[in-house]
Amino acid sequence: MKHITFHLDFVSPYAWLAFERMPEVLEGLSYTVQYRPVLLGALLQRDGxxxxxxxxxxxxxxxxxxxxxxQSLGVPLDMPAEHPFNPLPLLRLALQCSDDGSINRFVAGTLLRHVWQGGQPALDAQRLEGLQQQLQGQLRTDDQAAQRAKDWLRANTDAAAAAGVFGVPAWEVDGRIFWGLDGLPMLRDYLAQAPWFDAAHWEELPRTPSGLKG
Structure with missing residues (x-):
């Protein structure tokens, strides 16, 4: 059984689409998933x-x-009232539902639906209160919970960058990164042990010399 780390940021519409599509695309395969919130803006900034x-x-x-x-995939998606927005409050709230920097599928889905269904402001104070109510059974409430969430977000983002993640959604499995909604079929092929991955393609193709100088 393969273990997948799903790197996501709730500000990304592609993360929402990938979250909804993943169970269907990977149907019939044996795997486990950890959902890891990361700060997309920090990943983008690292690479300019x-x-x-x-x-x-x-x-x-x-x-x-x-x-x-x-609409093509049958996944309801409404643009929030403002986009982009600062996702930090949502990321930290999600990680207050964690003991190790990962969140479960219920928490991930609750946050993603909050942003991508209904066309409402993602950071509206009243809506955030309602979101906390939805997560009440998951939220850690000790004095250090908020600080731990901040620390985990920083650690998750640093670890993702070190692993080669440059955007979201991204799936990490066996040290390999599969990026983007359209990377899901490739991830499925890898989990299904498609022969393409046994050849030299994965290592050799990125070594193609660049024709641009300077």
């Missing part, structure tokens, strides 16, 4: 990547694309 929201034309395309993908 502005992300889709940092390029006006790409931002417009992304919002059209993810909404079309949602």
């Amino acid at each position: 990547n502005p992300g889709p929201a940092g390029i006006a034309a790409k931002r417009e395309w992304t919002y059209r694309h993810v909404h079309w993908l949602g």
Whole structure:
């Protein structure tokens, strides 16, 4: 049985789509999953990547694309009232439901639906109170819970970057990174032991020399 670490940030619409699609795409395979919240903005900053929201034309395309993908895949997706937004409050809230930096599927789904269903402001104070009520049975309430959540988010993001994660959604298994919603079929092939992964492709293809100098 393979173990998968699913790196996600609730600000990403592709993370929501991938979260919903993953059980169907991987149906019939034996695996376990850990959901690891990471700060996407920090990953992008490390690589000097502005992300889709940092390029006006790409931002417009992304919002059209993810909404079309949602209806195409049968996954309800409503743009929140404002996007992008600062996901830190949601990430830290999720990690207050954790004892080790990982969250369960219920917590991940609750946070993702909060953002991507209903078209409401993700950080509205009243909605955040309601979100805490939904998570009440999972939230740790000791004096150190909030600080632990901050520490885990930093550690998760650093570990993801060290593993080669450059965006979300990303799945880490056996030290290999599979990125993006369209990486799910490739992940399935790997878990199903497709022969392509036994060849030299994984190691040799990235060694293709660049034709750009300087």
